[in-house]
Amino acid sequence: MNRQVERAATWMYRGLWGVLTKWFRVPDQPPTLPIGSGESVQSFRPSDGFLRYLKLQFWIWLFFFDAVILFLWFVLTAAMPIAGVWLLPVALAVAVVPDVVAYLAIHLRYDTTWYVLSQRSLRIRSGIWVINEATITFENIQNVTVESGPIERFFGIGNVIVETAGGGQRAAPSQGKGGGENLHSGEIAGISNATEVRQLILSRLQVSRSAGLGDDHSEMAGWSTKHVTVLQEIRDLLRR
Amino acid sequence: MSNFNPHNIERPDPSLLKYYMITALLTGPGFLVLALPLFFKYETLKYRFDDDGMSMSWGILFRREIYLTYRRIQDIHLTRNIIQRWLGLATVSIQTASGSSTPEMSVEGILEADALRDYLYTKMRGAREHHEAEKLPQDQALILLQEIRDLLRKKAE
Numbered sequence: 001m002n003r004q005v006e007r008a009a010t011w012m013y014r015g016l017w018g019v020l021t022k023w024f025r026v027p028d029q030p031p032t033l034p035i036g037s038g039e040s041v042q043s044f045r046p047s048d049g050f051l052r053y054l055k056l057q058f059w060i061w062l063f064f065f066d067a068v069i070l071f072l073w074f075v076l077t078a079a080m081p082i083a084g085v086w087l088l089p090v091a092l093a094v095a096v097v098p099d100v101v102a103y104l105a106i107h108l109r110y111d112t113t114w115y116v117l118s119q120r121s122l123r124i125r126s127g128i129w130v131i132n133e134a135t136i137t138f139e140n141i142q143n144v145t146v147e148s149g150p151i152e153r154f155f156g157i158g159n160v161i162v163e164t165a166g167g168g169q170r171a172a173p174s175q176g177k178g179g180g181e182n183l184h185s186g187e188i189a190g191i192s193n194a195t196e197v198r199q200l201i202l203s204r205l206q207v208s209r210s211a212g213l214g215d216d217h218s219e220m221a222g223w224s225t226k227h228v229t230v231l232q233e234i235r236d237l238l239r240r
Numbered sequence: 241m242s243n244f245n246p247h248n249i250e251r252p253d254p255s256l257l258k259y260y261m262i263t264a265l266l267t268g269p270g271f272l273v274l275a276l277p278l279f280f281k282y283e284t285l286k287y288r289f290d291d292d293g294m295s296m297s298w299g300i301l302f303r304r305e306i307y308l309t310y311r312r313i314q315d316i317h318l319t320r321n322i323i324q325r326w327l328g329l330a331t332v333s334i335q336t337a338s339g340s341s342t343p344e345m346s347v348e349g350i351l352e353a354d355a356l357r358d359y360l361y362t363k364m365r366g367a368r369e370h371h372e373a374e375k376l377p378q379d380q381a382l383i384l385l386q387e388i389r390d391l392l393r394k395k396a397e
Contacts, residue, residue, distance in 0.1 A: 025325035034358045036368065120367055131325070133318040135357065139366025140314045164314040165337035183317060183335055183343060230385040237392040 020108065024128070030114045031125045031133055043116040049155035050190025054106045056151065062099050069095045115188050117197075119204060122162070124186045134186045138205045140164045146194050158194030161187050162201065244355040246289035252349025255327045257282045259349070262323055287347065294360075296345060306345050310363035312336045317343065318357050332357055 021028055030043040073091040077084025108128045116123040121137040141162045148158035163185040191197060260278035264271045285298045297305035317333040324330055330353035333343035350356050361367055 024322055025320075034362060121361070127319075130319055130321040133357075135316045135318075135361055136314075137361075137364055137366035140364075164335075166314055166335060166339065183333065183341060184314065186315070224382075227382055227385060230382065230389055234385065234389045234392060237389065237396055240396055 016104070017108075017111070026108075026112055026128070026131070031116055031123050033116055033118045033121060033123050033135075035118050035120075039119045041116060041118045043114055044191070045115070046110060046113055046190035047157055047192035049157040049192055051106070051110045053152055053155045053157060053190065054110065056155075058102060058106055062102075065098070066095045113189070115191070117200070122186065122188075122201070124188065134183075136162060136164055136186050138201065141201070141205055144198050144201050144205075146198050148194065152190075156192050157190045158192075159187055159189045160191065160194050160197050160201070161185055244352050244359065246294075246356055246359050249287050249289055249350060249356075251287070252282065252285050253329070253351050255329060255351075256285075256349030259323060259327050259329055282349075285349070287350075294345075296347065308334065308336060308344060310360060311365050313360060313364040316357055316360055316364070318353060320353075329353070332360070334360065 020026065033041055035041055069091055073084065073087065076087065105128060109126075112126065112128055112131070114125045116125075120139075121135060123133060123135045125131065125133045142165050143163050145161040145163070146158055147161060152158060166184045188194075188197060257279070260282055261275065264274040264278055267274055280300045281298050284300055284303075286296065288295045292311075293307055293309035295305060295307040297303065314335050314337050317335070318330055319333065320330045328351055329349060332347040332350065332353055334345045334347070335343050338344060347353075347356065
């Protein structure tokens with residue numbers, strides 16, 4: 001029984017998803033990165049824990065939101081019973097419709113988020129209404145942060161944030177469009193192996209000696225191994 | 241992708257004007273205020289891509305021209321909102337390491353936005369192995385060293 005309901009729900013969701021992706025022109029393939037020969041690309045999504053985490057947030061938010069609406073409705077009905085009865089459908093609609101939309105948005109958000117890593121760069125796709133694809137090469141990364149809150153840790157997920165040079169205040173979320181987002185960073189949110197991904201990024205970052213904007217710590221700056229071997233040969237010739 | 245050559249891009253696609261007008265219409269009464277500047281922006285918008293960098297210029301009263309080199313690009317954002325997706329457009333936002341949080345350059349109205357983004361990606365720092373050609377002065381040093389070695393070798397013989 002339960003499985004049937006679940007299957008029906010998935011079918012409904014898939015059907016809806018199909019319509020929405022068609023109408024909203026949402027790409028259903030993961031983004032790609034141009035790569036050189038012999039290099040590989042790995043693409044992954046946030047973990048299941050991220051979906052559960054978002055849903056928990058959703059239920060908490062829903063509980064308070066609907067409690068407020070019902071409370072207001074009770075107060076109104078107690079004061080004016082007839083108006084209360086008339087307003088019941090309105091109150092129910094206000095209570096239910098945003099919940100459904102938010103629930104769908106959570107699923108869509110989860111389904112449209114993709115992270116792609118290559119040997120040299122990473123690409124993050126996110127968003128439903130506005131699809132944003134950020135591309136950052138590892139050489140330009142200044143620092144890598146791993147973050148996770150207590151609830152996120154309970155679900156076994158973490159966020160990896162990579163930042164590039166250049167500032168700009170993180171715009172306040174209240175500033176509406178594009179607010180709350182710093183374009184000089186990329187966030188790999190809700191993955192179960194956050195520390196591994198950080199290690200992976202750091203190891204690829206260390207391959208390149210010129211990563212970031214800092215000083216070149218290599219003592220042999222400007223000299224490649226070829227130069228050194230020739231110099232050694234010269235020394236050996238002179239020694240003879 | 242193989243046919244894509246950014247050097248040929250000079251003007252945005254006409255559908256950009258359509259997009260500008262739709263966004264202006266969506267503001268309702270703001271249409272009258274927004275439509276004219278956007279129209280002139282579209283009319284005067286020019287792009288130029290060369291081997292090292294790119295420039296864009298626009299404006300009728302206050303002209304503005306931005307030039308940046310590909311090597312200085314920090315990150316590239318490709319954004320498409322729903323209207324842009326319907327019209328097949330995209331905004332390619334290019335950021336350098338400057339202090340502002342807004343992108344240095346927003347390339348709008350290019351139909352082959354994906355190809356352009358990938359072209360810029362291949363030009364930006366760290367996307368490829370450093371070419372030997374870029375180390376020309378050092379290579380001259382290497383050649384010089386090799387010459388010294390060969391001379392010494394001759395002498396030794």
